Amino acid sequence: MSRSFGTPHAPTFVTCSALGFDWPDGTPVFDSLDLAVGPGRTGLVGLNGCGKSTLLKLLAGELAATEGHVTVAGSVGYLPQALTLDTALRVDAALGIAGTRAALHAIEAGDATEEHFTAVGDDWDVEERARATLDQLGLGRIGLDRTVGDISGGESVLLRLAALLLRRPDVLLLDEPTNNLDLRARQRLYDAVEAWPGVLVVVSHDRELLERVDRIAELREGEVRWYGGNFSAYERAxxxxxxxxxxxxxxxxxxxxxxxxxxxxxxxxxxxxxxxxxxxxxxxxxxxxxxxxxxxxxxxxxxxxxxxxxxxxxxxxxxxxxxxxxVRDDDEIRVELPATLVPPGRGVLTLRGLTLAHGAAVPAVPEAWELRGPERIALVGRNGSGKTTLLRTIAGQLAPVAGEAEVHVPARFLPQRLDLLDDALSVVDNVARVAPGVTNNQIRAKLAHFLFRGARSDRQAGTLSGGERFRATLAALLLADPAPQLLMLDEPTNSLDLASVRQLTGALESYEGALIVASHDVPFLESIGITRWLLLDGELRPTTREEVRDTLWAD
CATH class of the missing domain: 1.20.20 (F1FO ATP Synthase)
Known part of the structure; x- marks a missing residue:
């Protein structure tokens, strides 16, 4: 496989010719893939496991293809999906300007050695540009001297994006950039994407982000098909x-x-x-x-x-x-769950004088906060506001500092990491663990509704793709015995492809119990029939969909 880079003055583009890639175990991913991406914003979509992230890594040079040719005109900036920064790293080092900044300060202090001038080059306004970029992404308050450990996970994603924007690459590659971002941070990223002047390729399941692209490239069965316009235009086509x-x-x-x-x-x-x-x-x-x-x-x-x-x-x-x-066979989940039914008015959850483990208080108004009947609650709030901590406290995984969370019905919790399955067990056996009174044949019949038909239900959980693992986890939750009458989901659409999001929505249409969903994905929340919106921001208080957008997206 060969790789070449054009001159900065040439038209910016990315091409792949007869690109092939196999994993070390011989599993093929691409075979003779042809691709050409020009200026503008391109949204790359496709089912989980189709190779979107792998393709971005090939374009970025993070992976070497088995065969074929990649040509990139200009420089490349790449934001991976899994991002880990050293917590001891200073912000200026994360931005890649620590050396230039140190040389600049030395010159200002009177040390006019040649090496300092060489380090600065023409970048005399590096600090001003860095602060302007941080401010553009809502990070102006963090400063250049603090460490990464002082900022949230969502802010570290924006910090990595700020580092890319400072480099001013000709080609920007973003892989699921809105994962773990709250609504305000997402809006900042949306603005940056809309203002991007060069070639941009973004892999995302975030519909609001995909509404801001110029074209959609769908990766399916090893080939790319192009659709002009944003995601709505793609859906219509x-x-x-x-x-x-x-x-x-x-x-x-x-x-x-x-x-x-x-x-x-x-x-x-x-x-x-x-x-x-x-x-x-x-x-x-x-x-x-x-x-x-x-x-x-x-x-x-x-x-x-x-x-x-x-x-x-x-x-x-x-x-x-x-x-x-x-005809596409992206099947939807269609299942009946009558045992999850909660009668209107029945007590499901009571929170009394709750103070969460990390210090946030959930005040009792007036004496207790209650969830009754088959309500559907959207739990929203900025990153770090305590949404996950509250759900884990309700699920009994964390003890509160004060007060209590009393659950009156069978409950199940779906964490962000989807780590509920035993990788060594089959899909059938994983469900059997939580439904010991249900026969093997009954489990298999129900798993068919979750698209695990025949031998697919005998596959080990550790061999499943991301979308399959999500469906298996969802099946284990909803088919548990006793059936859950309170279901808690923590950022369930993170890292899901759009087909899996539709499958989740379909499954929740059949669910007849109470639901609490912590999410920043407003279009998803709107699609599942939310009956009450709650904002966690130092306190737990009622809000509206409109207030959510106005409050959490405000500058």
């Missing part, structure tokens, strides 16, 4: 494609049935002709030589007829196969 594909399937199915009837009719006609010929032979109504020739011609004609109709049937079946292939 996809819906039109699927409508056409499904119509062609119906036409092809009808053609197959017609060809089957015509072949059957032909066989019946030939059978009648054969019986008539045999009758003539038996009755010897014509000379033997004439009847022999007629029989030979009938056999030739019958053979041609069979070949003709069989060929037409084969062609019709081939057209049907092609038509079916064009």
């Amino acid at each position: 996809l819906a039109a494609e699927q409508e056409t594909a499904e119509r062609l399937v119906r036409v092809a199915e009808a053609d197959v049935q017609r060809q089957k009837r015509e072949l059957a009719d032909a066989h019946m006609a030939l059978a009648r002709r054969k019986r008539y010929g045999q009758k003539m032979w038996d009755q010897k109504r014509e000379p033997k030589i004439v009847m022999g020739e007629r029989k030979r011609q009938a056999q030739v004609s019958a053979g041609k007829h069979r070949i003709l109709h069989a060929g037409k049937l084969a062609e019709a079946r081939e057209r049907l196969d092609h038509a079916v292939e064009a």
Whole structure:
């Protein structure tokens, strides 16, 4: 595999020619992939496990392809999905300006050695640019001398983005950049994306981010298909494609049935002709030589007829196969969960004078906060406000400093890390662990509704893709015995592809219990029928969807 870089003055673009990549164990990811990305904002979408993150790493030079050629005109900046910064690292070092800044301060202090001027180069305004970039991303308050350990996880993502923006790369590659960002931080990132002047490729499941791109590139089955416009335009184009594909399937199915009837009719006609010929032979109504020739011609004609109709049937079946292939099979989860039903007004959860382990208080208003009936609660708040701590406290995983969280119904908690499964066990056995009174056949029947059909349910959890692991975890939660009548989800859409988000939404449509969802994904929250919005910001108080946007996205 070869890799080349253009000059800074050439038109900025990224191309892949006949790109191939296999994992060390021989598992293929790409085979002869061709790709060309020009100026503007490109949203790269696709199912979990299709290779989006791998493709970005190949473009960034983090991975070496097995074969093919990558060409990048200009410099590249890459923001990976999994980002870990040394907590002892100073902010200026994380920005990549520590050396330049130190040399600048030395010159200002009177040390005019050549090495300091060489270190500064033409970058005399580096501190001003750094502070302006931090301020643009809402990080102006952190300063250049603090350490990474003093900032939140979401702020560290923005800090890494600030470092890229300071470098001013020609090509910017972002992999799920809004994961773990609160609404205000997301808005800052949206603004940065909209203002980006060069080539930008972003992998994301964040619909609001994808609404800000110029085009969508869909990676599917090792190939890229292009759709002009933002994500809404992509969805409309996809819906039109699927409508056409499904119509062609119906036409092809009808053609197959017609060809089957015509072949059957032909066989019946030939059978009648054969019986008539045999009758003539038996009755010897014509000379033997004439009847022999007629029989030979009938056999030739019958053979041609069979070949003709069989060929037409084969062609019709081939057209049907092609038509079916064009219809997407991104199945949705459809399951009935009557045991999760919570009657209206029934007590589900009570919080009394709660003070969380990290110090945040959840005040009792007036004496206790209650959740009753099948309510759907959206728990929102900035990063670090205590949403995860509150959910873990309710789930019994953390003890509060003061007060109590009393759960009155069976409850289950889905953490961000999806670490509920035993990797050494199959999907069936993982569900059996939480539903010991349910037979193996009953579990398998229910798992089919979560798209684990047949042998798929026997796969070890450790071999599942991200989307499959999510579905298996969701199945273990919802199929548990006793059935959960309070379900708590912590940032459930993080790292999920859009098909998995739709599957989650479909599963929650069948869920009849109480729901508490901590999330920054407002479009997802709006799609699952939230009945009450709660803001955790030093206190737990009612809010509205509009206030959520105004408060958490405000500058």
